[in-house]
Structures are given as C-alpha cells and as structure tokens.
Amino acid sequence: MTASHSSAISVRALDKSFGEGDARIHVLKQTAFEARQGEMMFLVGPSGCGKTTLLSIVAGTLQGDGGDIEVLGHPLSRLSRAAVTAFRAQHIGFIFQQFNLISTLTVADNVSVPLLIQGVPAREALRRAEETLERVGIREKAGQLPGRLSGGQQQRVAIARALVHRPPLIICDEPTASLDRENGLKVMTLLRDVARDAHRCVVVVTHDPRTYPFADRMSEMEDGRVFRVLQSPEEIRRQHTETL
Template identity: 45%
Template sequence: MSPAATTAPSAEAIVATGLTKSFGEGEARMTAVGGVDFVAHFGEMVFLVGPSGSGKTTFLSMISGILRPDAGTVKVKGQDIWSLGKDALADFRLNTIGFVFQDYHLFPRLTTAENIAIPLILKERDWNQSIAAAVKVLDVVGLKGRGEILPVKLSGGEQQRVAIARAIVGEPEILILDEPTASLDGDTGKMIIAFVKEKVLNAQRCILIVTHDARINEYADRIVHMEDGRITATDGGTE
C-alpha cells in the first residue's frame, strides 16, 4: 500500500514491449496479440476499446501476470513480471494489481463479503477485520447489507459489482477491469467508474479498463483502440 504515496504522478505503471501471444497449433494457429507496445502511467485512467475477438482480454491477462506471453516484456512499476518465479509473481500481483475478470470469477460457496475479503485474507490480514473492510466496500458499490448472501442470489450486474469491490478492497496501485460495466445499467456503471476515477485522481493510481461502453467514455484520460491484436490508434492524453 505505501508505495503509491512515493510514486511520482507521471511515473510509468505498466510498460509492455513487443507483446505477442498466439493460440492453437498448425493451420489453426492464430495470433491473438501481435507485437503490442503500450504504456500506462500512474494518475491516469486508460480505456482499451476494440471489437470482440481483437485480443483485449489476452492483452490484459499478459500485462497482469495471468497469461505468459510468447514474446515481449511487461514491466509493472519497473519490475519485469515474467522474469519472476511463480510465487514471487503471485505475491507481486496480490500486492500491486487489482483485476476484475470479464466473467466475475466469484467463488460460489463463499458469501459476497467473503469473496470481497479474499485479497485481504491472502495478505494474512485478520479474518474479522478483512470481512469488516469488505462490508464497507459493499456499501461503496451500492450493495449495502448484501454481505451475507451467496453470489448465486445476485443478478449479473450485482455480481459484477462484487467483483469490482474485491478488486478495490486492497487499494491496489494498479486496477485492471475487463468490461466492468457490461452488465450494469447506465447510471450504476457511471457511478462505479466515477468512483474508481476519483480513487485514481486522489491516490495517483493507474486504472486500465477494457470497455465497449461509450456511455463511460467521458471518464477516460486516454482511449487506446485495438484491432486484430494490434493497437491501431490512441485518442487524448499526451502520447
């Protein structure tokens, strides 16, 4: 948590160079991400947009330490993440990056509060304190009082908010969200994006959001367009 305060406002949060990933074998082999260079800074909210299948999720997975690239490097706060061993990478992710998966990835047998508390418990925080922190964040995402129910009792949009709450509860310096507003109504989506944006501006964190949702474009500092596994254009910002 403490490094955020010492990071200069325009410092590089994520630097990807020549990032490449292919899937399949033989004739079925296809390049999902083909040689992408990308930089995101602390203190900015970057949107990544592009058609379905253009490689956005694959790209996010590589820059956040979930999917090993075939080629290229990823530096997060200057650390070459794919040079780390498995345990060191897991620790680095836990301490630095909050990730919201496109399909939520909630644990069905845990309550919503327990799901949200997971990152804190993994950091060996006290169980009761972790649950109390989770319950507070539930309020922030508009699910006050829903901490003790199982995710299956929630709508898709509510599960989305639980996933967002889990990603922000540990106050990570870098927050990565894959289509976070897809199943939210316009007002709720805007409320949540406005909230995470306020967090970035206040704490000089870095937020990267994959989205199709033009309703939230006004919150972006920079919009990066992806097509066929490549970055084709960038709107706004200084680059």
Template identity: 60%
Template sequence: MNGDSHIVVDVRAVEKSFGEGQNRIHVLKHVNLEARTGEILMLVGPSGCGKTTLLSAIAGTLKIDGGEVNVFGQPLHDMSGGALTRFRAKHIGFIFQQFNLIPTLSIAENVSVPLLIQGVSNGTAIKKARAALESVGLGNRWKERPNKLSGGQQQRVAIARALVHEPPLVICDEPTAALDAQNGEIVLDLFRGVARSPDRAVIIVTHDNRIFSYADRIAKMDDGEIIEVHEQSQDVKPHFEHEAAH
C-alpha cells in the same frame, strides 16, 4: 492527469499466439503500450482483436510468447509462479468479465479474499469488505450469497473485491457491461477516484461507449495491434451517458 505522472505499465513488443501449425492464431502482434499513474486508460476495439489477451498479459495471468511486460518496474514476463502470485496479490486488482465469485461464501467473504491472502485477520478483512460493499451500494446485502444477487449486483461485488486491498493498479475487463446508468456512474466515479490517487492507475477494456468520457487516454486495438492512442481533455467532469450500450 497531473504532470507528475509516471509509467507504471510498460508493454514492449509483446507477442502471443494460440494453437499449433496451420491452426495457430496470432492474437497479439508486437504490441507496445504504456499506462501511467493518475490516469484511466481505456482499451477499445472490435471483439476478438486481442484486448482481453493483452489485459491478461498485463495482469500476469497469461504467459506471453515474446516481448516484455513490466509493471511497477518488475518484469512479469520473467517472474516465477510464486513471486508472480505474491506480486499480483499486493499490486494488482483484477475485475473479471465473468465475476468469478465463490458461491459458497457470502459476498463480504468473497470481497475479503484479497485481504486474507495478504495475511489480514478475518475480522479486519470482513470490516473492510463491508466498507467496500458500501461504496458500491451493497452494504446492506453483505451476508447474502452471490446466487441471491442479480448479474449487475454480482458485478459490483467483483469490483469491491478488486478495490478492497487498495491495489495501485486496477485492471478491468468490461466492468460496466452488466450495469445500468446509475450504478455505472457510481462505479466509474470510484475508478476515477482510484486513478487520481498518488501512484495508482486504472486500465479498462470496454465496448461500452457510455463510459468513454471517463478515459484520460484511449488505446484502440485491431487485429492484435495497437493502432492509435489518443489523450482526452478532462476539463469537463465526465458523465455516464444515459443511453443503450453498444
């Protein structure tokens, strides 16, 4: 990460609860977090600690109960539905844990959706989608439907879809969980390239300790709070560990 980096995600005192009365669960408790340009920030911690909820708040897909979520200087917590949708379409690429591919579309058509939302012509969108699929090793499968692919291949399609419109912020929920070491390394190298581009950043929620070496900073969560953030030296090229993920 270079010295010219600046804050693009600024989470301040964010609170989020689910349920009512005695069943109310406080999932995020006064969370503060920053993400900067030029970095891969990984969010780690035990299952149920609030990582995905925080990621959804940063992506603007979940309304918070209190605090602030500012992304590229814009207050997502105060934005209306339409403005928020337009902002997300232009600035954020979200890789969902469940892929969320449209089964009736080819994988190229799935990948082209963010471009079509921005008004790109169908022909240009498909051309860019095919290039994005090529970058994740699926260029020769572009006509196929999602049900013809393995879980790991569908994950790579979801990654191509999140990157195709070159969003300045890429947000990922367990992006390597379904990937073997070879494809995991391809994907992490892509994310690293994104993070090293001017004015772009990547945030990854993960349990996959094979990929920790790719992080510039690691934020540890527990019980709805950020308990520690530490920086990692990137003097040595990171590598995807060839061992079982935990």
C-alpha cells in the same frame, strides 16, 4: 516528471500466438501498451483483436512469447512464475464482466478473499471488507449471498473485492457489459474516483461507448496491435463524436 505521470504498465514488442502448425494464430503482433498511475486508460477495439490476451499477460495469468513487460516497476517478463503469482495477489485487482463472485460465500466473505490470500487474520479481513463495502455503497448487503443482489449490486461487490487490498493497479475487462445504463455509469464513476483520489492506475477494456467520457486516455487496438493512443478526453471526444 510528475508523480501523476509515473508509469504503471509498460509493454513493448509483445508477441503472442496460440496453437501449433496450421492451427497457429498470431494474436499479439509486436504490440506496445502503456498506462500511468492516477489515470483511467481505456483499451478499445473489435472483438477478438487481442484485448483480453494483452491484459492477461500484463496480469501475469498468461505468458507472452517475447517482448518486454514492466508492471509497477517490476520486470514481469523476467520473474519466476511463483514471483509473478505473489506479485499479482498483492498488486493487482480484477473486475470482470461476469462478476465472478463465489455464490456460497456472503458478500463480506467474497470481499475478504484477497486479504485472506495474503494472510490477513479473518477478523481484520472482515473489518476491512465491510469498510470497503461502505465505500462502494452497499455495506447493508454484507451478510447476504451474492445471488440475492441485482447485477449492479453484484458488480459493486466485485469492485469492493478488487479494491480491498488496495492494489495500485486495477484491471477491468468489460465491467459494464452486463449492466444497464444507470448501473454502468455508477460503476464507472466509482472506478474513476479510485483512479483520481487514490492515485491508482485503472485499465478498462470496453466495447461500450457510453463509458468513453470516463476515459483520461484511450488505446485503440486492431488485429493484435495498439495502432493509436488518444492522449486526452478532448481527443477522445473528437475521434468518437459519432458514437457518443
């Protein structure tokens, strides 16, 4: 097995329900999901099929009702809540549709947050934040408040924040949904470079067929289950020609 095939996420027989009694809904149904280091794994499927629920459990912000979850070799389903929180802070970066930047902090301070949480001294955190902003091409915005930036620029700040502590796993939930085509492509290019060059695992939940050419593999989900995994860009192209 080569390093490029080492497992980053392995989910087996995962169940998740919300609510009680008549209001109970079964969202994840014995689902399996798997992603490797060095790849862009896309997770696609209709709205409400359980994509965000699945990734929230992988990230440890939500608990499953059963099943086996291994993330970066750690048995997440068997760790204490405190251990999961510490694991998440160190190993996972998040990118959301709505950027989720703190409006009262400068761009550089927003990007510093994951380092400060880990106890990195403020000056060192700022230096590394600026370095990461340089990498995503917006160093010159470091001193500004996020509200003064365009959507595309804000998403790049959010990417810098997700990368600054060099997490091996990056989870993106509809990262291009609020962006125009040009900025969406820029964001996807950046994420793909992170997966390739830094050998991270990048998982992208998306509805946006314009981003499909960036996928190495694609897990297709419906009604609480991954029902098919497309194993190469060629296979993705073949199955989704009508949307590309």
